[in-house]
Each structure stands twice: as C-alpha cells, then as structure tokens.
Amino acid sequence: MSMSKSFSTLSKRGNNLATTPARIDSEIFIEASQNLYCPIENPNGSFPLNIAENHLMASKIKDRITLITKNNAIPDWVLNYTHLLGNPDVRMEIATFMEAYLCGCPISHDTIGLSAGASAVIEASSFVLANTGDVVVIPAPSYPMYTNDLGLKSDVTRYDLQTHYDIKEINSGSLISIASLEQTWDELKAQGKRFKILLITSPDNPTGYRYNETELKELAHWCIEHEVHMIVNEIYALSLIETSVVTSKNNEDVTFSSFAKLMNELKSDYLHLWYAFSKDFAMSGLRIGVVHSLNEAFIKGFENVNVPHLVSNLTQWVVGELLKDNTFLKPYIAENKLRLTHSYKLVIEHLEKINVPYYSSKGSFFVWADFSQYLEEKNDEGEKQLWLDIYKNTGVLLTPGIGFMHQKKGCFRIVFTAVPFEHLEVSMHRMTTYFSNRNQLKSD
Numbered sequence: 001m002s003m004s005k006s007f008s009t010l011s012k013r014g015n016n017l018a019t020t021p022a023r024i025d026s027e028i029f030i031e032a033s034q035n036l037y038c039p040i041e042n043p044n045g046s047f048p049l050n051i052a053e054n055h056l057m058a059s060k061i062k063d064r065i066t067l068i069t070k071n072n073a074i075p076d077w078v079l080n081y082t083h084l085l086g087n088p089d090v091r092m093e094i095a096t097f098m099e100a101y102l103c104g105c106p107i108s109h110d111t112i113g114l115s116a117g118a119s120a121v122i123e124a125s126s127f128v129l130a131n132t133g134d135v136v137v138i139p140a141p142s143y144p145m146y147t148n149d150l151g152l153k154s155d156v157t158r159y160d161l162q163t164h165y166d167i168k169e170i171n172s173g174s175l176i177s178i179a180s181l182e183q184t185w186d187e188l189k190a191q192g193k194r195f196k197i198l199l200i201t202s203p204d205n206p207t208g209y210r211y212n213e214t215e216l217k218e219l220a221h222w223c224i225e226h227e228v229h230m231i232v233n234e235i236y237a238l239s240l241i242e243t244s245v246v247t248s249k250n251n252e253d254v255t256f257s258s259f260a261k262l263m264n265e266l267k268s269d270y271l272h273l274w275y276a277f278s279k280d281f282a283m284s285g286l287r288i289g290v291v292h293s294l295n296e297a298f299i300k301g302f303e304n305v306n307v308p309h310l311v312s313n314l315t316q317w318v319v320g321e322l323l324k325d326n327t328f329l330k331p332y333i334a335e336n337k338l339r340l341t342h343s344y345k346l347v348i349e350h351l352e353k354i355n356v357p358y359y360s361s362k363g364s365f366f367v368w369a370d371f372s373q374y375l376e377e378k379n380d381e382g383e384k385q386l387w388l389d390i391y392k393n394t395g396v397l398l399t400p401g402i403g404f405m406h407q408k409k410g411c412f413r414i415v416f417t418a419v420p421f422e423h424l425e426v427s428m429h430r431m432t433t434y435f436s437n438r439n440q441l442k443s444d
Helices: 003-008 012-019 026-033 058-071 088-103 118-129 146-151 178-190 213-226 259-266 296-305 313-323 326-353 380-394 421-443
Strands: 112-115 135-140 157-162 195-201 229-233 271-276 289-293 366-370 411-415
Touching: 026 380, 058 313, 058 326, 088 112, 088 259, 088 289, 088 313, 088 326, 112 118, 112 296, 118 146, 118 195, 118 229, 118 271, 118 289, 118 296, 135 146, 135 178, 146 157, 157 178, 178 195, 178 213, 195 213, 213 229, 213 259, 213 271, 259 271, 259 289, 289 296, 326 366, 326 421, 380 421
Parallel strands: 135 157, 135 195, 195 229, 229 271
Antiparallel strands: 112 289, 271 289, 366 411
C-alpha cells in the first residue's frame, strides 16, 4: 500500500498529523540522540542541546526512586482506579510541597489536578477554558510545542506577542507591558477574534526571564478586568540561576515569585497555574503535571476531561513518597541550582569568547543567543542553513528561533542541561572553535 493512499484513509486531522512534524528539529533530534558523544566509544558523536531535559540531576532522582521502591511496599490503592484529579493523599503531598518550596502560601489539594505530563495539563486546561477559535496570547519567542498542545484537540489559536527583536531590548526591561496587551486586544477585536487566554512561562522558555511580583500583579489585574484567563507555567520554578556568581552584563538577582501567592491574594476565577516534575526533578519520562486553580467550575471540568490523561498510580505513589522527605528535597534543590549555574556559566563564557549576544538568564535550562552575524541570508532559510551547518560541523544540535516564532533571524536556544557537564565542555569548545574559524576566514 502506498503512503499517500494510507493517508487518504485518515481524517483531515489525521492526514495533517501524519505529514507534519511536531517541531522543526524532531527528525534531526532522533538522528543526534542515536549518535551520542562518548569520549571513549564515540568521540565524534553528537550533542543534542535542543531538548529540555535535566541530565545534571537525573542520577540523584534515579537513586532516590530506587531507594523508595526498595524500602517501601507498594500500597494496595496503586493497583486500583483512583480519583480523576489524582489520588487525594498524593495531591495533599503536592500541595504541601508547593506551599513550602514554591509560594509560601496555603494551597488546598482540592484546587489541584494531576495529568500525565505538562502537555496533558495544557491540553485539558485549554479544552475547558476556551472555545474553538479562541485566541491564546503568548509572549514570543516561546515554547514551540504550545502550538500543538493548545491547538490539536482544543482548536485554540496561538497568537505570538513579540517581546523583543534584539536581545539587548530585554536585558534591561520587562518582556511584556500592559500597552502591548491593549494593542493586541484591539487588534484581535478588530479581526473578530476573542482574546481568551494570556499564557506566560516563568522562568521563561527560551529566554530564562523571571517575572517579578509587580509584573505578575499588573498582568493579573488587566486579565481580570478584561475577563481573560491568565495562566502562568512554572515548570522551571525551582530551576533558578544564581546570578550573583555569574559573570554577565546584567547579573542583578531577581527573587522568584510564584503566581500561586498572587492567586491566593486575589482569589479570582481567571487565574491559574501549571507545574510539572519533569524539569526541576529530572523525571520527564514519569509524566506528572499539575494544574492549580481556585475556579471550582474549572477544576470540576478538568476532572471530567482528565480521564484519558490520568497519571499512573505507581508514578503518583513514588512522587508522593519522594515529596515527603524534606531531608532529601532541601539539599537536592540547592544542588540543582548550583549545577545549573555552573553549566550556564560555562556556556555564556564561551559565547563571550566569540562575541555572541545572549540574554542573561535568571532560570530554566536555556541560553537564548543571537548568532545573526553569521547568517548568509537573513531569512528562515538562512537560519536553517546556519543551524544545520553548526550541527554538521560540530555535532551540536540547537533549536532555531523559527520554532519559537521569533521575528529576528539567527537566534538559537541552547539547552545547557541536556548533557553531562563534561560533555557540555566538549560541545562548547567545538562550537566556539567552529565560529572562531569562520571569523578567521572572514578576516582573511
């Protein structure tokens, strides 16, 4: 049977899914991940620095989970159906964890729902909050997969609100302003579209920008006034950079402020928070995402739509047991921050050697860097050509800005947690050598 004929048996949605990659770097990531660098067995291997996984802390989590399963009997409830929002006892543990380590404010387990990963939380939330064709406004550049997570089943339209063109524009200012929201509101209204959701990520993906309490409060009040649902994705909430020890042009510290604290203060049906354990706790494969909302109707709707997205009871139990142990959590979180800062510092020091501008990150796993000076053509094709050329000559796979809906061409995201620190050292040396050679050829 021919491939084209097999496609014709599908729905329009199915045909589109079968022929459209989920993201621009999907196929090349598979190639790179099957050819990983190893100093002994594969010294010419690849460095896939395009997928947001925390390999710096994976061994710590693996050891802890091994200990939990070895020393504790699996409870009977794990083999049975449980509450559609997640096991109540586990949700209580998560609420206690969030109170202690994220927001310092009371959180009831009744305001929490668990789904099989952040993507499932995003999909279920958008299904409950928005109608077909409604618009979710996202500060751009932003996470490429928001498009699929929000649009494939919920059919919500993504609108990318450009936050900057040159990186230097955000080194000394906020990502978004009330004026830009008003402009977007008027623009969408003129097109007959409904601005239904404002979605921000803090710390941000890909810039690492951390929204402060004042900014969050201004945005929240605007959303409540305009009856727009505001969602803050805090999936990197504990993955913070110690800016005081990082050499950069903009190293002032910014205290992390969880949106949950503001939600507790304003108690509005229009404010919601997402979290997941995949990044801070290096367990993307376990698939456990969290939604927190004081909107009782939303939580009820989420409960009903969540049936296909239930988290494995075994995963819930393991995570619940892990969160009970403060003697593990406190040093783990501190060490995570230390290792993140160490790897981040390595990357920016190499970028400074070749005079590549970057945003001074305050958190997350990323460096957002501007390689536009190396473009042969300042368009999508030129960006793609440079991206592939870097990979072919160094084995280093980055994520191009086109995937983040960024207007300026030549910006790339570097995931500095995607490989062990020793491998990151090799990858950065190869990349800076590559660009240094290009600079030398240009000067000659």
